[in-house]
Amino acid sequence: MTEENNNSVMCCFCGKGIEYSFAVQLSMKPSPDSEEYQGFYCHPICLDNLLHKDVPRHPDLLTNESK
Numbered sequence: 001m002t003e004e005n006n007n008s009v010m011c012c013f014c015g016k017g018i019e020y021s022f023a024v025q026l027s028m029k030p031s032p033d034s035e036e037y038q039g040f041y042c043h044p045i046c047l048d049n050l051l052h053k054d055v056p057r058h059p060d061l062l063t064n065e066s067k
């Protein structure tokens with residue numbers, strides 16, 4: 001993974017860099033009983049494109065989208 005700058009993280013869906021302040025942070029538990037989380041970052045639009053249309057979006061998801 002290459003960082004574009006100090007404030008850049010990688011989108012877990014498209015693999016491109018995203019500015020930290022524009023990233024969505026995802027927390028994944030490998031199983032419901034797991035006590036450990038794995039964190040991911042992604043573009044709001046990548047998450048929106050991948051979620052099934054019937055999954056409700058958090059109201060803030062697409063409000064501070066980067067250009």
Ligand SMILES: [Zn+2]
Nearest residue numbers: 011014043046
């Ligand atoms: Zn992305």
